[in-house]
Amino acid sequence: MIIKKVKASSIITKSNLPDADYVINPYTGCMHSCIYCYARFMKRFTGHKERWGEFVDVKINAPDLIPAKSTKYMGKTVFLSSVTDPYIALEKKYKLTRQILKKLIPLEPNLSIQTKSDLVLRDIDILKQFSNCEVGLTITTLDDNLRQQIEPKASPIQNRIRALKRLNKAGIKTYVFIGPILPYLTDWKKIILKTKLYSDHYMFENLNVRGSIWNSIKKWLKKQHLELIEKYKKIYFSKNNYWDKVENKITQFCRNQNIGHRTYFHHSKKIGL
Numbered sequence: 001m002i003i004k005k006v007k008a009s010s011i012i013t014k015s016n017l018p019d020a021d022y023v024i025n026p027y028t029g030c031m032h033s034c035i036y037c038y039a040r041f042m043k044r045f046t047g048h049k050e051r052w053g054e055f056v057d058v059k060i061n062a063p064d065l066i067p068a069k070s071t072k073y074m075g076k077t078v079f080l081s082s083v084t085d086p087y088i089a090l091e092k093k094y095k096l097t098r099q100i101l102k103k104l105i106p107l108e109p110n111l112s113i114q115t116k117s118d119l120v121l122r123d124i125d126i127l128k129q130f131s132n133c134e135v136g137l138t139i140t141t142l143d144d145n146l147r148q149q150i151e152p153k154a155s156p157i158q159n160r161i162r163a164l165k166r167l168n169k170a171g172i173k174t175y176v177f178i179g180p181i182l183p184y185l186t187d188w189k190k191i192i193l194k195t196k197l198y199s200d201h202y203m204f205e206n207l208n209v210r211g212s213i214w215n216s217i218k219k220w221l222k223k224q225h226l227e228l229i230e231k232y233k234k235i236y237f238s239k240n241n242y243w244d245k246v247e248n249k250i251t252q253f254c255r256n257q258n259i260g261h262r263t264y265f266h267h268s269k270k271i272g273l
C-alpha cells in the first residue's frame with residue numbers, strides 16, 4: 001500500500017448522487033480492496049499508476065478547508081463518502097474524518113455517512129451533536145468467508161452488525177446498504193431479517209460490471225465460483241429481465257415487512273464484452 005500525504009484545494013464538492021447535495025472524501029483511494037469497486041474510475045483524474053486498492057492519498061489539510069462560519073450547507077445533505085470509505089484503517093492514525101465532523105457541526109448540515117467499518121463507533125460522541133444525522137453500514141453478505149473473497153481488507157460482517165446495534169442504541173438514525181447484490185450469492189432477505197431491529201431503512205444496489213470491473217469479477221468467479229460464470233454472462237451480456245425481477249421481489253418483500261427502502265439499480269440490458 002502506497003501512502004502519500006497531499007494537500008487538497010477543496011474538500012466539500014457538489015454531488016451527483018441522488019440523495020446528497022455535497023460530498024466529502026477525506027482520502028483518495030481505499031484500503032478495502034473490494035473486487036467490485038466502482039470508484040476505480042478515479043484513477044483517470046489522479047494520475048496514479050498503481051492498481052486501485054493499492055494506494056491512498058491522505059488529504060492532510062482537509063479539516064482546514066471546512067469554513068468556520070457559513071450558511072451555505074445549513075439543511076443540505078453532506079455525504080461521507082462517495083469514492084472512498086471515511087473510516088479506512090488510516091483514519092485511526094490521521095483522524096481526518098473525526099476532525100472534519102467536528103468542523104461541520106456549527107454548519108448544521110444533514111449529515112449522512114456510509115462505511116464498511118466499525119471504526120465509526122469512535123465518533124458517536126460527535127455524531128450525537130448533529131440535529132440530523134444518519135449512518136449506513138454496507139453489508140453485501142452475511143457469509144464472512146465470501147466477504148473475505150470480495151472485500152478482503154474491510155471489517156468482518158459481525159463487526160458491522162454490532163456497530164449498527166450500538167449506533168441504533170445511541171439514538172443515531174441508521175440504515176443498511178445492501179450492495180452490490182451479487183447474483184446467486186447475496187441473500188438480501190437474510191440480511192434484512194438479521195438487521196431489521198437496528199436499521200431505520202434499507203438501500204439496495206445491484207452489481208455493476210462496467211469498465212474494468214467485469215475483468216475483476218470474472219477473474220474472481222473463475223477462481224472461486226466457476227459454476228456462475230455463464231450465469232453472470234447471461235445476466236450482463238444478453239437481453240433479459242433478471243434485475244427487474246429482483247427489484248420487484250425486493251419491493252414486495254419490503255412492503256410486506258413494512259420496511260422503508262430505496263433501490264438504485266443499473267438496468268442496462270446489454271453492456272458488451
